[in-house]
Amino acid sequence: MTHATARGAAAAEQAPLILPPHILAALTLPALDALTPDQAAGRVCVWEGEPLTLASSIGLGEPVTHGDRWFPQGCHRCVQLAVLAAVKTHPAGCRQCAADETQCGTRRDLHALALEMRRGAW
Numbered sequence: 001m002t003h004a005t006a007r008g009a010a011a012a013e014q015a016p017l018i019l020p021p022h023i024l025a026a027l028t029l030p031a032l033d034a035l036t037p038d039q040a041a042g043r044v045c046v047w048e049g050e051p052l053t054l055a056s057s058i059g060l061g062e063p064v065t066h067g068d069r070w071f072p073q074g075c076h077r078c079v080q081l082a083v084l085a086a087v088k089t090h091p092a093g094c095r096q097c098a099a100d101e102t103q104c105g106t107r108r109d110l111h112a113l114a115l116e117m118r119r120g121a122w
């Protein structure tokens, strides 16, 4: 295993472990008020507080709550559970899904991500 020096060539195989905004918006994060400083800063898993390594952590964006920016990260297992939960809960709050769920890109991407994570691609 080497770190890629040519960014372009390796991009397809080494997707950064950061979720796109429309996926992040569909995930339910714990309430900031209930977190430890380490969880809010992304030093441990935002859901269950497990230690994170570079290989196991997945960035969850930089939400702003009560004017404070925080930096949640999750371990693979917890993110996978959150994605699976979002697959179930997303359609209820989505106007596109209400109109025609086959046309909803968020729903499609959540399903694809859940499958990828189950295969261990993440």
Ligand SMILES: [Zn+2]
Binding pocket: 045, 046, 047, 048, 049, 050, 074, 075, 076, 077, 078, 079
């Ligand atoms: Zn976790």
Ligand SMILES: [Zn+2]
Binding pocket: 090, 091, 094, 095, 096, 097, 098, 104, 105, 106, 107
């Ligand atoms: Zn939808």
